[in-house]
Amino acid sequence: MKNIAWEIAGEFEDIKYEKAEGIAKITINRPEVRNAFRPLTVIEMMRALEDAREDHETGVIILTGEGPDAFCSGGDQKVRGDAGYLDSPDAPQRTPGGASVGRFHVTDLHVQIRRCPKPVVAMVAGYAVGGGHVLHVVCDLTIAADNAKFGQVGPRVGSFDGGFGASVLTQLVGPKRAKEIWFLCRMYSSDEAYEMGLVNKVVPLAELETETVTWCREMLERSPFALRLLKASFHAHEDGFAGIQQLAHDANLLFYGSEEAREGRDAFKEKRSPDFSQFPRRP
Numbered sequence: 371m372k373n374i375a376w377e378i379a380g381e382f383e384d385i386k387y388e389k390a391e392g393i394a395k396i397t398i399n400r401p402e403v404r405n406a407f408r409p410l411t412v413i414e415m416m417r418a419l420e421d422a423r424e425d426h427e428t429g430v431i432i433l434t435g436e437g438p439d440a441f442c443s444g445g446d447q448k449v450r451g452d453a454g455y456l457d458s459p460d461a462p463q464r465t466p467g468g469a470s471v472g473r474f475h476v477t478d479l480h481v482q483i484r485r486c487p488k489p490v491v492a493m494v495a496g497y498a499v500g501g502g503h504v505l506h507v508v509c510d511l512t513i514a515a516d517n518a519k520f521g522q523v524g525p526r527v528g529s530f531d532g533g534f535g536a537s538v539l540t541q542l543v544g545p546k547r548a549k550e551i552w553f554l555c556r557m558y559s560s561d562e563a564y565e566m567g568l569v570n571k572v573v574p575l576a577e578l579e580t581e582t583v584t585w586c587r588e589m590l591e592r593s594p595f596a597l598r599l600l601k602a603s604f605h606a607h608e609d610g611f612a613g614i615q616q617l618a619h620d621a622n623l624l625f626y627g628s629e630e631a632r633e634g635r636d637a638f639k640e641k642r643s644p645d646f647s648q649f650p651r652r653p
């Protein structure tokens with residue numbers, strides 16, 4: 371298997387952002403706190419994800435954490451305020467966008483991952499706990515190292531995620547298991563996570579990136595628009611009106627390329643009545 375040569379794709383403080391071969395890799399780079407995210411971390415992840423979405427060369431995105439010990443340990447408890455997360459107690463004005471006023475920046479990141487028309491793959495080594503567990507849950511696929519540990523800790527540390535952290539988790543493992551994960555706050559091994567349908571594949575830690583890149587390369591060989599429509603289709607029901615809207619607008623994107631839609635546009639521009647009689651009324 372050919373090694374991948376990552377190139378730096380942007381300068382950030384809390385994350386590393388790299389690209390190679392049509393794959394973008396976003397790495398939470400705070401191993402000293404088990405890759406917990408603070409507001410700045412999430413803001414940077416959103417910027418990188420937006421770049422990867424807009425980049426025509428990029429077809430798949432990997433989300434991961436630096437080092438072997440953690441994918442992500444969730445919200446940074448050391449900057450947790452009484453109404454969400456702040457930037458840091460000693461530098462409250464630092465992040466543009468008002469992180470001096472606590473809120474849950476990660477809410478928007480979850481939606482962005484779900485909305486992203488390109489597959490997002492979680493590459494998990496070590497702990498994926500709390501909001502870090504929810505992060506891998508909202509990704510489309512998860513490749514786990516054999517040292518990975520999965521779990522929710524909310525009811526142990528005074529938090530809970532009743533958003534995608536509950537609904538999408540339930541879709542993955544079923545309601546009884548999802549409630550067990552949340553109510554008991556146990557940790558699960560990568561093999562247990564695989565058995566539950568939480569992850570797609572478990573590999574030895576040393577093979578984690580190679581395996582993940584293999585999956586990404588395989589997806590890059592597939593039709594990008596088919597992948598886009600599939601992702602939107604999977605989410606259409608789960609995400610309600612917003613999910614249907616995305617799928618419907620993707621249908622419109624295809625319709626715009628048809629002779630029938632072009633006739634409407636051209637007739638308007640040429641100040642004539644459109645002639646739709648030339649198009650079949652499909653049974």
Ligand SMILES: CC(C)(COP(=O)(O)OP(=O)(O)OC[C@H]1O[C@@H](n2cnc3c(N)ncnc32)[C@H](O)[C@@H]1OP(=O)(O)O)[C@@H](O)C(=O)NCCC(=O)NCCSC(=O)c1cc(O)c2ccccc2c1O
Nearest residue numbers: 403404406443444445446447448474476500501529530531
């Ligand atoms: C992750 C652990 C199980 C790892 O245990 P381990 O024994 O390997 O390591 P240490 O415990 O010694 O940790 C090393 C070092 O890292 C610091 N650290 C670890 N996790 C965090 C964290 N989340 N925030 C801040 N710092 C962290 C730890 O303090 C050590 O540093 P020292 O300097 O003190 O030595 C274990 O660490 C663990 O259980 N961590 C806490 C996990 C946690 O509580 N996560 C937050 C849950 S709540 C959450 O994530 C959340 C976020 C949101 O934005 C939400 C938004 C909307 C709804 C819900 C949300 C939500 O629930």
